[in-house]
Each structure stands twice: as structure tokens, then as C-alpha cells.
Amino acid sequence: LFGNNHPIHIEIGMGKGQFLLTLAKKYPTINYIGIERYSSVLLRALEKLDSEEYEGLTNIRFICMDAADIADVFAPGEVSRIYLNFSDPWPKARHARRRLTSLDFFARYDKILTSDGTVEFKTDNRGLFDFSLEQLEECPSFATQKYTFDLHHEPDMNEGNILTEYEEKFSSLGNPICKLIAVRRA
Ligand code: SAM
Numbered sequence: 001l002f003g004n005n006h007p008i009h010i011e012i013g014m015g016k017g018q019f020l021l022t023l024a025k026k027y028p029t030i031n032y033i034g035i036e037r038y039s040s041v042l043l044r045a046l047e048k049l050d051s052e053e054y055e056g057l058t059n060i061r062f063i064c065m066d067a068a069d070i071a072d073v074f075a076p077g078e079v080s081r082i083y084l085n086f087s088d089p090w091p092k093a094r095h096a097r098r099r100l101t102s103l104d105f106f107a108r109y110d111k112i113l114t115s116d117g118t119v120e121f122k123t124d125n126r127g128l129f130d131f132s133l134e135q136l137e138e139c140p141s142f143a144t145q146k147y148t149f150d151l152h153h154e155p156d157m158n159e160g161n162i163l164t165e166y167e168e169k170f171s172s173l174g175n176p177i178c179k180l181i182a183v184r185r186a
Helices: 018-026 039-050 067-073 093-098 103-112 126-138 165-172
Strands: 008-012 031-036 060-064 079-085 113-123 142-148 178-184
Touching: 008 018, 018 031, 018 039, 018 060, 018 079, 031 039, 039 060, 067 103, 103 113, 103 126, 103 142, 113 126, 126 142, 126 178
Parallel strands: 008 031, 008 079, 031 060, 079 113
Antiparallel strands: 113 178, 142 178
16 A cells, blocks of 8 residues: 555554654654544544645555454554554443453454554543553553653653644643553563
């Protein structure tokens, strides 16, 4: 599709696409794919891509789909990085398996990520973040490499950080932003 063999990075639940479009412009030798369930939201990303600001950008595509089917769309080992930004919290316990950082989803990521692939997750929702750290403790295929409860005041992890739409909104309200990076277990 991209006509080259550059690494593929994807964002699941990309919303209006600000984060991924910014990355695509900054890193032309990475191919980016944004995944969003709602076409009405994805349309906003397409409109941005059509604008002058992103004119000529060839290293980004979007897919309108539910991420539950992600292993049917990507080949084994095809993706080098998965970004999850401000994922829906699904607060009810009976919906826990729908959270994008549940063990069920990590099993899907296991199928499509390269052997050195990573999952990077940001949120201001401390409950969802704690759940994600706990899931990674139990996860057979991935483990937490590093994490912070206050990304914007952690110079190491914050270096080169690209703000998402939700990150702009919630950090301007004073909410600390949590981030974790998960890597494959040795
Ligand atoms: N990542 C953006 C940001 O940080 O500004 C948007 C965050 S918004 C809270 C979460 C987005 O993820 C929504 O647009 C929602 O439709 C999408 N989403 C949630 N679950 C999804 C799934 N299973 N598959 C695809 N998209 C999903």
C-alpha cells in the first residue's frame, strides 16, 4: 500500500487524528495508520489531511473499524508500534474486556507486532491506567518497560511528546497525564 518497506506505526482510537498527522509530517520514513471506529470522527481526520498544512503527506492512511478485529487486518509481525491515546475507559467491570489495554487486546497486539514492537499508552484516567499496569503484570506476552503518573513533568519520557486532542484538553484542566510503554517479555 505504501510502496516501501518502512516500519508501520498505528494508533487505535485516533479520534480526529491530530497526534498521528503531526507524527506523519515529522517522521516521513515511518508509515502511519490511524484506526477509528466512527466514520463521523474519522471524517475530521480526513478533512485535516486534505488541508494545506498536510499537503503532499503520503505516509498516513486511516481505517474505519472496530479494533477488536485488528488481527484480521494486519499480518503477523507487520506493525512495529501501537499507540493508544486516551482510550475509552469502559468503567463498568462487566465491560473490562473492551478496554484497549485488557489482556484480550494485548493478545491481539501479540499477533500483529514485530518481536521488538511496543505499545505506548497515554491517559489522564488513573483508574484505567492502574488497570492497565495490573493487566501487564499478568500478561504472558508483554510487560511494562517504563511508566509515569505525570508525563509532562518527567523530562525523560516527555521528550518529543506529541499532544493529542484529549491530552491538550485534559492537561489544560490541570489533570496529570499518565504514560506507559509496554514491550515483549524476554
Ligand atoms: N486518541 C484521541 C485523543 O487522544 O485525542 C481520541 C481519544 S477518544 C476518547 C477515543 C477514541 O477511540 C474515540 O474516537 C472512539 O471512537 C475510539 N475508539 C474507542 N474504542 C475503539 C475501538 N475498539 N476501535 C476503534 N476505535 C475505538
